Amino acid sequence: MSATASIRLDAVTVRYGAVTALDDVTVAIAPGAVTALVGMNGAGKSTLFGAITGRLRPHTGRVEVLGGTADAARRAGRVTVMPQTDGVDADFPLTVADVVAQGRYGRLGLTRRLKPADRAAVTDALARVQLSELAERPIGALSGGQRRRAFVARALAQEADVLLLDEPYAGVDVVSEQLIADVLAERAAAGATVLVSTHDLATLGDRAHRVVLLARRIVADGPPAEVLAPEVLARAFGLPPASGAQPDARPAADPGEGRS
Numbered sequence: 114m115s116a117t118a119s120i121r122l123d124a125v126t127v128r129y130g131a132v133t134a135l136d137d138v139t140v141a142i143a144p145g146a147v148t149a150l151v152g153m154n155g156a157g158k159s160t161l162f163g164a165i166t167g168r169l170r171p172h173t174g175r176v177e178v179l180g181g182t183a184d185a186a187r188r189a190g191r192v193t194v195m196p197q198t199d200g201v202d203a204d205f206p207l208t209v210a211d212v213v214a215q216g217r218y219g220r221l222g223l224t225r226r227l228k229p230a231d232r233a234a235v236t237d238a239l240a241r242v243q244l245s246e247l248a249e250r251p252i253g254a255l256s257g258g259q260r261r262r263a264f265v266a267r268a269l270a271q272e273a274d275v276l277l278l279d280e281p282y283a284g285v286d287v288v289s290e291q292l293i294a295d296v297l298a299e300r301a302a303a304g305a306t307v308l309v310s311t312h313d314l315a316t317l318g319d320r321a322h323r324v325v326l327l328a329r330r331i332v333a334d335g336p337p338a339e340v341l342a343p344e345v346l347a348r349a350f351g352l353p354p355a356s357g358a359q360p361d362a363r364p365a366a367d368p369g370e371g372r373s
């Protein structure tokens with residue numbers, strides 16, 4: 114493993130009752146790059162994020178984040194997660210600016226009062242995702258793509274060292290998609306560790322420095338050009354090469370079967 118990795122999983126197994134979601138996963142993720150985590154539905158991507166944030170405890174193995182435990186990194190506000198579902202509905206009472214300000218909460222005292230530096234970080238993050246003009250609108254009154262951008266802005270405002278994004282491109286238009294990709298690339302260039310889970314392979318080559326294919330285990334890992342080759346995808350996901358080997362083509366009955 115690389116000495117500079119900011120996230121390390123060493124032989125991590127996570128189970129939900131009888132279901133083994135991650136099976137003996139060893140991987141090290143470096144800062145300064147965008148790493149894509151690709152897998153079919155149920156492959157264990159969200160579970161891997163849960164292990165990195167300390168939300169899920171491995172049954173066996175070890176997780177290290179920024180040189181310490183996952184819990185310590187999260188409690189220090191050094192890890193931010195953009196979940197797949199944001200839990201927002203049309204009646205959600207917060208404005209866009211309120212949601213972005215949540216990214217600063219870990220830094221505030223008990224009063225939760227924003228200081229000038231916090232307000233500046235919120236303003237900057239909103240501008241970066243081109244939502245300044247919608248700052249005072251209720252978050253529930255944004256389109257799906259705008260809302261995704263708002264949650265990316267919240268992650269930016271937190272100024273975390275590790276950004277975990279679960280399907281950030283799901284259901285967004287090409288403009289939002291490009292904007293989010295650019296923002297993530299910038300954070301990585303500034304030294305952050307960016308880990309993005311996705312089903313979408315089409316544009317991955319331009320957006321990730323490294324692709325990790327997950328099917329309960331790591332089934333391929335390397336530069337996009339290598340990992341996204343049709344024969345590698347076919348082998349990794351147990352699909353015939355002629356099918357186009359799209360991991361989201363259908364859920365795997367058992368993503369761990371059929372590989373040696």
Ligand SMILES: Nc1ncnc2c1ncn2[C@@H]1O[C@H](COP(=O)(O)OP(=O)(O)OP(=O)(O)O)[C@@H](O)[C@H]1O
Nearest residue numbers: 129132133134152153154155156157158159160161
């Ligand atoms: N709380 C839970 N209880 C029981 N099983 C669970 C639970 N959460 C996830 N699983 C199972 O663990 C496996 C991995 O799920 P996970 O959500 O990590 O996959 P994923 O790759 O994020 O999937 P998707 O692309 O559909 O979001 C699946 O088989 C899932 O059904």
